[in-house]
Amino acid sequence: MPVSAQITVVGLGTGDENQMTLGIWNKLQTAARIFLRTEEHPVAGYIRKKGIAYESFDEIYKQSPTFEEVYGQIAALLMEEAVRSGEEIVYALPGHPSVAERTTQILRERCPDAGIGLEILGGESFLDQAFLRFGFDPIEGFQLLDGTALDSAQLNPMLHTVVAQVYDSFTASDVKLTLMELYPDDYKVYVGHALGIAGEESIHEIPLFELDRLNGYGNLSLVWVPKAETNELANRTFARLKEIVAILRSPEGCPWDREQTHASIRSNLIEETYEVLEAIDDDDPVGMCEELGDLLLQVVMHAQMEDEAGSFTIVDVIQGLNEKLIRRHPHVFGERSAQDAEEALSNWQQIKQEEKRKRGEAPGQQSVLSGVPRDLPALYKAVKLQKKAAKVGFDWPDLQGVYDKITEELQELKEAHNQDSEALKSELGDLLFAVVNLARFMKIDPEEALTATNRKFVQRFEYIENQLRLNGKTFDQTDLQEMEAYWQEAKKV
Incomplete structure (x- = not known):
């Protein structure tokens, strides 16, 4: 698409006219139309004083509820005006056009498709003043984060961190709470207001927990979190x-x-x-x-x-x-829905089957019992196997059938009493498997049930030990009858 209109974006720097580059000043002097994102900037007064006309978008800030809507409207108005006038228009904004400036990014995205030429010229960024006034060297490791969308996952205590767009005490409070997920409450941080602007600049060293108690937050406020000097924070x-x-x-x-x-x-x-x-x-x-x-x-x-x-x-x-x-x-990250846990689980199982098909595993050719880990604890594995078999109808019709099966397996174990150990092991395994079936019918986790019994046994046995100790006895000096008496006492404790 041929270019028939032109937008030039320039940065006014972060302070007064002394921080504006000569190239930008020359551009402003020769521009046919100038639009300022905001008049809330020290250079705006200097431009007026020099008799240079401009228009600003400050009114849009009052009309739109979110910054994203403000920036979108500004970009749209600039593009409309560029196309309508057919001449270059200059869009001037605070700081550097490509540092923490959403309107520049929107113009980058939209102008090519609209056939509008876009040129971006530099300017001193607020980072220049941050490096200068806070006094740290970014080569040591540095990250710039947005205070309005700060996430603890972004934080790295081994880097210097500058948090920008801390517009007010409410944002400062959100920033504080996020930083406190990693940093100690009393960690020293620095707040800079209007860095590089003579007569307005202030820098405060405060403990992190006081961040939102400080006054003076505005469009020119930054928070610097110095990098950690020890591994104490890195260990988190x-x-x-x-x-x-x-x-x-x-x-x-x-x-x-x-x-x-x-x-x-x-x-x-x-x-x-x-x-x-x-x-x-x-x-x-x-x-x-x-x-x-x-x-x-x-x-x-x-x-x-x-x-x-x-x-x-x-x-x-x-x-x-x-x-x-x-x-x-x-149902969370896509377009499918799930109204309850059962439907969510159904989604999960369907997707698992689809994944198997993509791997070349034909679900219809696999055993119904496949997918149960080989090395699961035996009780837990028995439950898993029985549940899978039950899904295809291989199950007892009612609880009485399970009781009958336990009675049958117990009798077979008794009858195998005089057989070899392998036969006994097999019959005992059958009995335990039947008992697990009973737990499943009763909707009781057999592992949890046995764990609770183990814990109960330990508590009661320790009661016996304590009673013997109180009476100056050892196990060698007692008998089963006395221990049983203590056991019965323990049941009442």
């Missing part, structure tokens, strides 16, 4: 965990960690999982926090081993998980 990040595990596995690391393989720490994964479950059962948040960390270490350790082998990294693990969660929740 996943990146630090990955780094530590890699160091432990390195030639300069720990001899024991270097020697481990998937097989050698396989049992650790199971053990740590059960320790998490124990903390959950005990309703112990402190213990749960620690045990989840131990479990996470196992995941990162196994991923690190494959990273060293060149197979995959922990980033690949995370990517695969994120993509699977999004893919299997189309």
Whole structure:
């Protein structure tokens, strides 16, 4: 599409006319039409003083409820005027046109399709004044974040962080709460108002928790969060965990960690999982926090081993998980709906089947019992197998049938009493499998039921131990009758 109109975007800098470049000033002096995004800028008065006419978009800020709507309207009006006039118009805005300036991005997106030429000229950014006035060197590591959309996932304590667009105390409050997800409440931060503007500039060093108690927030306010000088804050990040595990596995690391393989720490994964479950059962948040960390270490350790082998990294693990969660929740991230948990689960199962087909696995050719992990704990695996079989109708019609089956299996176990150990093991397994069926019919998790009984047994047995100790006895000095008496007492406690 031929270009028949022209918009030139220029930056006025962050302070007064002394911070405006000579090239921009020359452009303003020769421009046929000038539009200012806002008159709320020190250079606007200087332009008026020099007799240069301009128009501003300040009225749009009063009429539109969101900044995104303001910026969209400004871009649309600029494009309409450029096409109507057929001549170059200059759009002047605070700071640098490409730093924290949404209207510039909108013009970049829309002008080519509209046949409008777009030129963007520089200008001093507020970052120049931030580097100068706060006194840090961005080469040490630096990130610029938007205070109106700050997310804790963006934060990296090992980088200097400048938070822009902190327009008011409400935004400052949101910024504070987000920063406090990672940084201590008393972490030193700096707030700069009107940096580089003589007579208006102010810089405040305050603890983080006071961020929203400070006065003076406006369009020219910034928050600087200095990078951490120690690893204390880095230890709150996943990146630090990955780094530590890699160091432990390195030639300069720990001899024991270097020697481990998937097989050698396989049992650790199971053990740590059960320790998490124990903390959950005990309703112990402190213990749960620690045990989840131990479990996470196992995941990162196994991923690190494959990273060293060149197979995959922990980033690949995370990517695969994120993509699977999004893919299997189309009622959240897509267009499919789910009115309740049952419908959501149905969506999940349908998508799983589709994934298998794409991998070349024909669901119709697989066993109904496929998909149950081989190494699940036996009780849990029995429940899984029975549920899968029940879905295709292989199940008892009622609870009485299950009771009859348990009676049958118990009798067969008694009859196998004089047989070899393998026969006994087989019959005992059949009895346990039937009992699991009973738990399933009663909608009771047999693993949880047995865990509760184990816990009850431990408590009552410890009661016996305590009573013997109080009476100055040991197990060698008592008998079953006395222990049974204490057991009955324990049941009443």
